[in-house]
Amino acid sequence: MEALEHSLFIVDFFNRVAGRPLAALLLRIGIEVKDPAHVFPDYMVMSLLLLVGLTLTLGLSARGLRLVPAGRQSVLEMIVQGIEGLLTDIIGPDGKKYLPVIGTLGLFILFGNLMGLVPGLMSPTSKLNVTLGCALCVFVYYHWQGIKSQGLFKYLKHFMGPIPLLAPLLVPIELISHFSRPVSLSIRLFGNIFAEELLIVIIASIIPVLLPLPFMAVAIFTGTIQAFVFILLACIYIGGAVAHEEDH
Amino acid sequence: MAGKWKGRENIPRFLELSSLGLMLPSSIAVGLFFGYLLDKWLGTHPWLLIVFLLLGVVSGFLSLLRGLKRLGKDDADDEHPAP
Numbered sequence: 045m046e047a048l049e050h051s052l053f054i055v056d057f058f059n060r061v062a063g064r065p066l067a068a069l070l071l072r073i074g075i076e077v078k079d080p081a082h083v084f085p086d087y088m089v090m091s092l093l094l095l096v097g098l099t100l101t102l103g104l105s106a107r108g109l110r111l112v113p114a115g116r117q118s119v120l121e122m123i124v125q126g127i128e129g130l131l132t133d134i135i136g137p138d139g140k141k142y143l144p145v146i147g148t149l150g151l152f153i154l155f156g157n158l159m160g161l162v163p164g165l166m167s168p169t170s171k172l173n174v175t176l177g178c179a180l181c182v183f184v185y186y187h188w189q190g191i192k193s194q195g196l197f198k199y200l201k202h203f204m205g206p207i208p209l210l211a212p213l214l215v216p217i218e219l220i221s222h223f224s225r226p227v228s229l230s231i232r233l234f235g236n237i238f239a240e241e242l243l244i245v246i247i248a249s250i251i252p253v254l255l256p257l258p259f260m261a262v263a264i265f266t267g268t269i270q271a272f273v274f275i276l277l278a279c280i281y282i283g284g285a286v287a288h289e290e291d292h
Numbered sequence: 293m294a295g296k297w298k299g300r301e302n303i304p305r306f307l308e309l310s311s312l313g314l315m316l317p318s319s320i321a322v323g324l325f326f327g328y329l330l331d332k333w334l335g336t337h338p339w340l341l342i343v344f345l346l347l348g349v350v351s352g353f354l355s356l357l358r359g360l361k362r363l364g365k366d367d368a369d370d371e372h373p374a375p
Binding site for chain 1: 354
């Protein structure tokens with residue numbers, strides 16, 4: 045959150061440790077870095093931190109599974125079942141095979157959103173680069189799944205609409221509507237998280253004691269909601285791409 | 293957990309509805325961007341920009357209507373469950 049005024053300690057530390065080797069590596073492939081102390085931008089360090097943290101925590105909690113879940117295992121099973129339920133609700137019984145992608149995205153975005161509330165860290169999702177990356181993953185993935193389940197020709201035929209005469213008009217319209225999906229996905233997530241962090245920073249700069257707390261509580265709520273909206277829309281897009289007959 | 297709170301199953305629908313608002317501006321922006329790029333590429337300034345802006349508006353309304361239709365269909369299913 046303090047990123048507006050000065051850089052974060054972890055980012056500085058990471059740049060000091062890994063900045064020079066990366067700058068040397070980049071120079072090898074012909075990219076000259078002007079300032080080796082700021083090679084890694086803050087969102088990249090935070091994404092890496094989140095990646096390592098999630099992999100370690102979830103990987104370790106998946107050890108020693110029991111048939112009757114207790115403690116952390118029941119929490120994890122609740123998350124997995126929740127996402128699985130969403131997938132089967134929207135896509136149908138086949139939806140379960142998309143669980144790895146949707147679940148990973150959902151957890152990454154959820155914890156990325158909540159990360160900004162920890163002092164000394166910031167949300168990677170409050171930068172457009174990260175959210176656009178996630179949205180482009182969804183974009184490529186749902187087209188790929190659509191082509192895989194229907195075949196290339198049949199999938200492309202969807203873009204032409206039901207009447208061949210209207211195809212020249214409908215193809216650009218459909219293309220625009222498909223390309224607007226990653227734009228709206230990424231802008232929605234980025235806008236919400238960025239605005240919420242900015243709001244907390246501004247409130248904290250006016251009265252630093254107690255007053256930011258209700259806003260941080262709201263930030264937990266909006267962060268969860270936005271992560272859910274992201275995976276919900278990803279499910280709807282995948283469902284629309286792999287659906288066989290109806291007018292999606 | 294089911295039945296704990298009556299409006300629970302409506303939450304995804306609310307969220308989907310809230311996501312429709314951004315459909316229109318993003319479609320218009322993408323249409324504008326396509327038109328601008330094509331104009332630059334083909335040198336037909338400003339005609340393709342205008343055409344694609346209009347196509348963007350149409351596409352935005354189309355996605356809006358499709359989203360509303362899907363939500364309305366779910367609603368009708370709930371109110372009159374199939375026998």
